[in-house]
Amino acid sequence: MREDAGVAELLTALVDGTGRPVSVDGTTLTAPELLGAAAALGAPLAGRARVAVHATPTMDTVVAVVGALLAGATVVPVPPDSGAAELRHLLGDSAPECWLGAAPPDPHGIEHLPVDLAARASYTPAGVAEDAPAFVLYTSGTTGLPKGVLLPRSALAAGLDGLADAWTWTAEDVLAHGLPLFHVHGLVLGVLGPLRTGSGLVHTGRPTPERYADAARAGATLFFGVPTVWSRLVEAPEHAAALREARLLVSGSAALPVPVFERLRQLTGHDPVERYGMSETLITVATRADGVRQAGWVGVPITGVETRLRDEDGAPVPHDGESVGSLEVRGPTLFDGYLNRAEATAEVWTEDGWFRTGDVACIAPDGRHRIVGRASVDLIKSGGYRIGAGEIESTLLGHPAVAECAVVGAPDEDLGQRIVAYVVPRSDVADEDALGAELTAWVGAELSAHKRPREVRFVASLPRNEMGKVQKKRLA
Incomplete structure (x- = not known):
């Protein structure tokens, strides 16, 4: 250069x-x-x-x-x-x-x-x-x-x-x-x-399955998509099969549901790689082509980038793969500030020079990251527990009756916040109360009792932005 x-x-x-x-x-x-x-x-x-x-x-x-x-x-x-x-x-x-x-x-x-x-x-x-x-x-x-x-x-x-x-x-x-x-x-x-x-x-x-398949047949080796794109592709197996000759499938902008990850593996022969970033930081964490690929985990910091977790008091959170903390980053990919917003710019930096992403995450001992979500909507504090909405959502998506879901915390006088799951079912629900109870028990058995939804609400669709991210504040 x-x-x-x-x-x-x-x-x-x-x-x-x-x-x-x-x-x-x-x-x-x-x-x-x-x-x-x-x-x-x-x-x-x-x-x-x-x-x-x-x-x-x-x-x-x-x-x-x-x-x-x-x-x-x-x-x-x-x-x-x-x-x-x-x-x-x-x-x-x-x-x-x-x-x-x-x-x-x-x-x-x-x-x-x-x-x-x-x-x-x-x-x-x-x-x-x-x-x-x-x-x-x-x-x-x-x-x-x-x-x-x-x-x-x-x-x-x-x-x-x-x-x-x-x-x-x-x-x-x-x-x-x-x-x-x-x-x-x-x-x-x-x-x-x-x-x-x-x-x-x-x-x-x-980003249709047909056009992705055409690109693959024409020799494309590297594919980018958001979860919505990949979800539609796995619903079209005849087009998904064309991506078997690709080298790498990349998913980002939101968490890739576990069932979609597994279905992509079945149809294309590829485990997709996920990555994490935002407008202010560009992509700071990515699953390497030669790294461990696991649904819900977005990889390790790219060259030059550092990450850390902090609790509400600014104390370090252990990198044990379970403990959840606020994610902070620093490195050469970060922005120079918000245009015409000096105060907003100052608010997102710590005194020692780290950028507060506003996201909560956990980091495994080997350095891999799992993004729980936005601190404002995806970190649920219920009954003294700090619970990540993403973990519950991934578990619910493993149930055959669930097509899509979003988990939020709703105000609760007893618990502080109660876990509420909005669920798009795969077919008409004859008995919502029965299915709601079944999904609650499913989460309790797969995770732990304090992470089970206290309420399940069935909806026809979830509000999303143009990148496929669920707009949880609209649910509230």
Whole structure:
């Protein structure tokens, strides 16, 4: 990699001309074509500090993001389904100087620059400092208005190199996925990763079993998906079988249910690897390609990253695989703060320089991590016990009558919180009381009595966001 006085190339393979073709929903560009189209944006983007990109699952988005990064601008990915209020907040907070890609539904007074996939120009390095901001990624806004996460180029480079090491991800691979292009998983890992490692990319447009199977038959070796994607794939065995020739299946953004993990093994011959991260940290923990693969466990810290567990008083929590504590991390993949939110930024750092993730986890003696969930909704304090909702959810999913479930803690005068399980049954329930009692006994027998649900509520579906994560606060 070329490096000079703190200046480093982020998209190494693309710029060096060693990258393989990139395809998005049927539109394909070779590495030289992509570099030329992205470089053609250089002139109109000259001097622009921050730009918005309409992040549709198209080649336009890839060229816009790459062009802006090569020109030295900071990219603000805009979800294509943003509502009017969300869009006003995102654009008002980030103040981009122009909008790239398809025209916005409301221009908000921002100059619109379309992307020309046929345009070509020679690339001249902009000499961008490695600590310059690459993205402003907005959080989901579960605790107020979404916050803009400032991600420096150095964090992206460290994160992608760490995953390339963990997954033996090389230019010999072809990555396939159909994830949104405005989050860490789909955009940073799923687009910038191939442009740094040199691997090919097939973005399927939509993450359907049919399109994943087509990608596998075309030679894809590495697949990214969220649990919803993998759940749908195992319901289509004829398409899942096509992934037997793949090298690695990666699941993230939420815990992969044990039955889906086991069904993937049966249908594809692969135990998927899971990983953990968030917008503020990128991916900090990952199951290595040569590591232990176990449903519900997300692996070990990538190169350069450290993790620790702390209780409510800040005391260390033992790494015994059972004790639950608040997860804190530090390392080169972390963000530089929240845009325009100095107080919010200060709140998430400890005095000795660790980032408070807001998640609770347990760490095994061999360093493997299991994420219990968010401290605000997934750590249940009932009858003096600290209970992780994820463990109960995994157990419930092992029952043949349960298709989906979410466990939360509800206020209780006696226990402090009582465990409530929301269950989507696999078929119509003739007697909800009887099945509820059966599921309660199932958890009590598989785990322990204090972890059994005190209440089981049957629902037709669970509220989820665009990445497949259950929105538990909406259940409450």
